Amino acid sequence: MSESAPTSGNGNGKAKGKLAIYWAASCGGCEISILGIDTKILDVAAAFDLVMCPCIADGKVRDIEKMADGEIDVCLFNGGIRTSEQEYMARLLRQKSKCLIAFGSCATEGCIPGLGNLHNRQEIFDNSYTSETHSTENPDNVRPQAVTEVPEGKLHLPIFYDTLKTLDQTVDVDYYLPGCPPESPRIWEAIEVLLSGNLPAKGATIGENTTVCDYCPRTRKNKKIKEFKRTWEVIPDDETCLLEQGLICAGLATRAGCGALCPQVNSPCIGCYGPNEGVEDYGARFLSALASVIDSEDPDEIDEIISKGIPDPIGTFYRFSLAGSLMRRGKRPAPAATSQ
């Protein structure tokens, strides 16, 4: 993609570039963070025409469909792919964009919606529409249908997939911008990179190549842990490494970019910036690092330390990265066992 960098609109009065921002299975936090670049948004507006951003601006799918392939210079795509509509939009925007950026944790690694992959569609629907959760009131057992016949004709809803996929599991992606959400200053830096035309190699993550610890002011001495503690169990001192105090802080496994915001306010890192450069599987990395600092040789004691201190392993190690991890569903579709 590098030959087609969006250099057209860097404020020299030339033709502006075209920018699209889209959301799929995500929360909207990415858009908020984009707006967080504050007055720099004017620089963005000077450089780009915003052709689509469902959260902030108007813009119709049919207008995008009418565009020529590659007409959009940059598309910031946040959210994972959970429905047929999202898949359609991902494919459409891929086709129309010179440069497609997986923006934020959901698009790059699945994030919280990706935890749905612990279940299938059937289970998710059961839980959402018929279970005894307090917020569910559905006496007629109504379920979303792809096609519903009503007197006026047929109504269509997007198909809800069994599995949430990341953007690059669905379409070809040019760059990645991690974070839940990406921090505003990092977004601006990324935009500057794009405007400069000095683009990294395709497939690169635009960000740092070190971890949160590098920015954490706490002192690190000796990592030997006899007991993992949960955040409500202790008030940590604000000098020592949180992990050394027994709190499961993911800073050592998590890409830098946030400036170690959480550890600086006594809250352990939860890993929203994803794996460091070159790490294939965030959870496995973090897990093996933690396993190696448990201070015991006795299997029973180790079991005890783990079961007491880490009651939710998936939530601890794969909170953000389950969908994008090596632990995804099998490569071949399972035999048609689930039917709704």
Next chain:
Amino acid sequence: MAEKIGVYVCHCGSNIAGKVDVEEIAQWAGENLDDVAVSRDYKFMCSSLGQQMIEDDIKKEKLTRVVVGACSPHLHEKTFRRACSNAGMNPYLMDLTNIREHCSWVHKDRSLATEKARALISAAVQRVKHQEPLEPMYVDVNPATLVIGGGIAGLQATLELADAGYHVYLVERLPSIGGHMAQFDKTFPTLDCSACILTPKMSEAGQHENVTLLTYAELEEVSGSVGSFKVKIRQKSRCVDYDACTGCGICVEKCPRKVLDTEFEAGMGNRKAIYMPFPQAVPRVPVIDQDSCIWFERQKCRACEKLCPTDAIKFDQEDELIDIEVGNIIIATGWKPFDSKKIPQYGYGRLANVYTSMEFERLCNAAGPTNGKIVMRDGKTVPKSIAIVHCVGSRDDRHNPYCSGICCMAALKFGHLVLEKTDAEVYSFYIDMRTNQKNYEEFYQRLLGEGMRFVRGKVSEVTDAARMPTEQGKLIVQCEDTLIGRQQRYPVDMVILMGALEPQEDARELGLKCGISCSMEGWYTERHPKLDPVATMTDGVFVAGTCQGPKDIPASVAQGAAAAARVAGMITKGKVMIEPIVASINEQACSGCKICNNMCPYNAIEFIEETETSRVITALCKGCGTCVAACPAGVITGAHFNNKQIFAEIEGALWDALQPAAESSSQAETVPASAS
């Protein structure tokens, strides 16, 4: 650039070919795997003809990579690397995949084993493409050697090396060298006086110009690797000036505090608070037992200090850390006796006249607490009947599954000594008599002739609860005599429990310090149980004697000498090759989280305070990969085992699963047409 790969599948006679269709696999690899230029099978790849075949192909076919499917890399990785090297290829561009131990030997079904071998070959072919040429490194071998443990095995190793002209540091935890052998009266089957054959070796080691004796000292820390180990020894405080002491013994004589000697006398006799374990101790420098000394207890006495003619007593002496550098390490830390209290039904500790074998050794030792008179706990009554119980804690799943090897012979020796010194009847309660070394069976026959009685059966209980008048005041040994198939009760005066030999309590800890591993029980693991019995998986660290497993004195001595020969070989060679398979840290990306620093079993990772990053000291790294796996940021790379290579290997192994299946790119197809 596409690689040209040669694939060589070995039959290993019928070892592999018996379970794996090697011809078919070789053909399949040649036809189906990308970049494979040559693929052959051969009866014995490791033979000179097999190696020649590889060498010729590399030259003729201009191969850039080689995959050999044969046995374990432990056995022949070096062989095939050499073959590649001979043909001008970097040896690290060869991959040996194990289709014998990992495949043909462990599977029964021929077709499944063949499929597994196919996957392994495919994995190796994918992996080898990503392997990188590496250059081995060489280091000088420091001619000094550390021997840990001053028992007979360690002594033998020490003297062999010292006599060959090499310097040895002999470290012993106790105040004197000599080990368990110093406690024995006689040795089987020759009935040599143990002290008579041991003490000359002890004093030789004590006086040898090439031996630095460090007794009452323990290994604190080992760093470095083969050729250049750096070792920290903790010289425990003796409270005695080693150089000033002449060993006159006045201090011991005048010390008013007597304590039970649980070490050398196995609790059968006393020693003083300042003591030499036994009269022939080497060195003849006493130590003060600070837990018992009156001065340390309540700041009174100082009798020894006042009376010492050379002012050698130093109450304020502190532990000293001694740094030494050696090229090789021989571990000969021996064994510890089984705690017979763990089998309460045998009554040890509860019934006075139940003895452990070490107690009995002291009891019949001419230099022991009774001057060799075999008497009961009251100190005067000579027993009229003695039962010797074999396999106490050995060959018993509740304690140790293994046979301790020496107890049958030690029991026969006891039997002989009792029959020689008393009129007592001696019963041996055995499961199987194990007398399979030179002159051992003859000794057994001799004892049969001398009138020792043998009952084949495992003792179920030793009790003092009499059921019949004849049992009054006796210890009753309850046992099924399996030769007549009947439960029998044997009233005796004294019972000797032949306790198992067990690994030292801290064997694992010491092993960890030296980078070697233990078996489940805690015996050190040798490199190969048959062909390399004194080497370990860590180059430059050797084991000798009972720390590797129960054995008798001749075998311990043989191992001591063997380990010394191996070390002498290393020293003579002068240089040692170090595998270039090491880890490296991308210091730019390292955040200095300090996860890896404690992990390294070889202390090869240093933390640099200025940059707050960690760095691998290449000369110390053994390439084990612990840090690579532990690094949460993924910035440590293991040469020869990097992500690219490993993922390629995994994908190769899953070659059939990765075959292009029926197109199923869109999720929509998997969604049922109708919902609910």
